[in-house]
Amino acid sequence: MTAERLEHLDRVRQESMDFYGFGPRAMRRLKVCAHCGAMSPSCEWFCRQCGKRLPRDTLFQLYKSRHKSCPTCETVVAASYHYCPQCGTVLERLGEALAEGGEE
Secondary structure, three states, X not given: OOHHHHHXXXXXXXXXXXXXXXXXXXXXXXXXOOOOOOEEEOOOOEOOOOOOEOOXXXXXXXXXXXXXXXXXXXXXXXXXXXXXXXOOOEOOOHHHHHHHHOOO
């Protein structure tokens, strides 16, 4: 497959995710109310459903804080990945990170 074709397929995939409200870009535009669970735009400070204050973090930031991600492009990856599939950055190995912070 040519590079042009791959770029086209990636663009179509991204447009589809945006249209249906999936993926990192959609998650960056949303916050979840900790009180009632309602979704709100990331620019909002108070929940439209219950009126409680919304968290500062977007849905993507919350998701990213609970998973391994690339420090360069912020792509969320599986814990076993050694390279970012999006940008190619070498990722810290999970075992090395545990050894540094855990018991020997």
